[in-house]
Amino acid sequence: MAETMQFDLVSPERRLMQEEVVSVQIPGADGDMTAMPNHAPLITTLRPGVLVVETQKGTQEFVVTGGFAELGEGLSVLAERALPKADVDQETYETLVEEAEAEYRKAKEVFVNEPGPVDDAAKLLADMVAVGTHIGLSTRQPNL
The missing domain is CATH 1.20.5 (Single alpha-helices involved in coiled-coils or other helix-helix interfaces)
Incomplete structure (x- = not known):
């Protein structure tokens, strides 16, 4: 079983996801990155792009228009706007x-x-x- 970390994705309108995840691909302003459990702590800004969240059940994708990501023991993404890719x-x-x-x-x-x-x-x-x-x-x- 893969190691997981707590992940929260929120926008001003609502919380889109709160779950244990395996990894999250982040469209960072300075380049794309993948956050995984035990990653070094950091804060980065987001650029418009697709946030790819891998859970033990599968992958979910969200379109974000900007915001911030804070990685510590878990990952919190505060998006200016975030929509499920399917929407x-x-x-x-x-x-x-x-x-x-x-x-x-x-x-x-x-x-x-x-x-x-x-x-x-x-x-x-x-x-x-x-x-x-x-x-x-x-x-x-x-x-x-």
Whole structure:
């Protein structure tokens, strides 16, 4: 029997999962990582992507748009928004991309001569667009 750790996935709207898990693949802002029992403690930010949770019963996937992950004795993921992958249809995906596109446009207006925040918003938009490819939907190219 595989070793497990406590995992909690919450978004502002609800708790999506609370269970003992074998591993969790995390779309970290600095790169993807896999959290497993006895992993070194860390805190990382999330980028838009797919969180893959392996339990002893099987695998569950969630689309996240950002947030934080804290790994200690267990793993807590506090997502800005998290949806079961099965619930993300083409319309939902396009809405998520449109929201990221609006944030990018807003950053361009607010931070006119500050490329850092605009670049960050562009990266988040690109990551959100890439989620469509990753989950098998028709990607929506942003109108920049």
